[in-house]
Amino acid sequence: MTDLLAVQNVSFSRKEGRNGKRSILRGLNFGVKQGETVAILGQSGTGKTTLAHILAGLVPPSSGSVRYKGVETQLLSHRQNRALRSDLQMIFQDPYSSLDPRQTVSAIMHEPLWTHTLSKEQKDEHIAKMLHVLGLPPESFARRAHEFSGGQRQRIAIARALVGQPSLVIADEAVSALDVSAQARVLNVLLEQQQKTGLSLIFISHDMAVVRHMAHRVVVLADSTIVEEGPAQQIFANPRSAYTAALLQKDLWKDTNV
């Protein structure tokens, strides 16, 4: 099966000072197949969120290419870009920054659907169903984002990412702001979507239990590059690099306030 998303030799560096450059990511190569969950692991500051932004097409890579369904995301025409956008969504880490505080939940949820050709009633029905699945009451429709708690906001953000039935969702620490029961509900919703629609997931998380539960494959980032990549079961059972082994034993989490 060909990759839904193919990352080829992607590097990213940021300007630092007048003439300096700091390398954030170097020569990354991996792919994501349809219906597959790929977990990206690494300590804080290893560039996981930057990579998520590059994969989502929000930031161009300094070199290399990201191909979605065989087309390079940076070379898309306006029409192709619109189609891609409704097909690729992202769940952000910070629930306070990811929802516009002045918008109602209804407006937030309609946003990913604005390129869809459904009628307003169909869209409303679709949104109400998604909110219900994620445990949000129907009256939340007319309330503004700032009226909700952090956990509720994150569930709204997850509902927004899933409402357009995308093919790929990039989840950057998507469940870390949730309590255990809400986490279980969200993870089950994601797995259900995966079974129903063949949704692919790129899962960035510090929670090893969540990664074990969700991931088919794991990519481990350290020192701006991939140190290990492979099937989740194999990596959890028999990590090849010492860094991965330490990471899995949570030795490296201790000094990163995670």
Add this chain to the structure above:
Amino acid sequence: MSILHRITGEARFPLLGLGLGCVCVLGILVPGVVLWLAHLHAAFSINIHARLTPPTPSHWLGTDPLGRDTLAFSLVGAVNSYAISFFSMVLALGLGTGLGVLAAGTGQKTKIIANGVVELGIAFPPIIIAALLVTLCGAGVVQEICALALFFIPGFVRLGQQAAANIYAQDYIAAARLSALTPWRILLRHVVPNMVPGLLVQFSVNVALAMLAETGLSYLGLGAPPPLPELGRILAFYQVHIYDHPHLVAVPGVVVLLLVLGTNMVGDGLRDRFTRQEKKS
């Protein structure tokens, strides 16, 4: 925090400052507008036989050296001065914030232009610009509005740029881009609505400052030409009677004071209100 703000502070009386401010401003502008529309002749009619009369039931604060009703003339002057200050701030807000938002949302070149405008605005003393403008274009309402707007454009550019840059850095903008919203839709749906509270506060504070600047310009004769009454020119005209009829200077002076104070209180009140809303969110 100003003494005024402490007295009407948010802790005890959240809406007192806002309410008092509105009363001060509307208490002057509403009668002024009514006079403008209904009894303009009463404010302007010269009666040389009734010059410098003390307060009477028909002239509550007496008459001026040309026999005009001091209060009515000052109130009409207040409407003119306030309208000039208000519209100059509308112009400054539109141009300054527009350039600031453009600089925050687009490339490096616009940022350089915006920073140039800010530096240039700060480098030139405002009064020199106003004098230059009046010398080149002649005195008039439009020239005065433009001169006042020029004072405040750099501040609005900076404010607009910072506020828009903060909003563009939020994840909900990235989410909007992922939903294929065009830059124009993102600007109208997310950036502008989230900028409004901050801009509204700055706008009201700047109207008060513009009011003071406008009074200064018209006092120096750089404002709109007669017969349009403006508070600064009224003050300049009455000042020769400061020793024999001090109330003549006091009336337009108190009107300026109340308008500036009231507008500032409205600005402080709005800021408190928006800060509380932000804390809640």
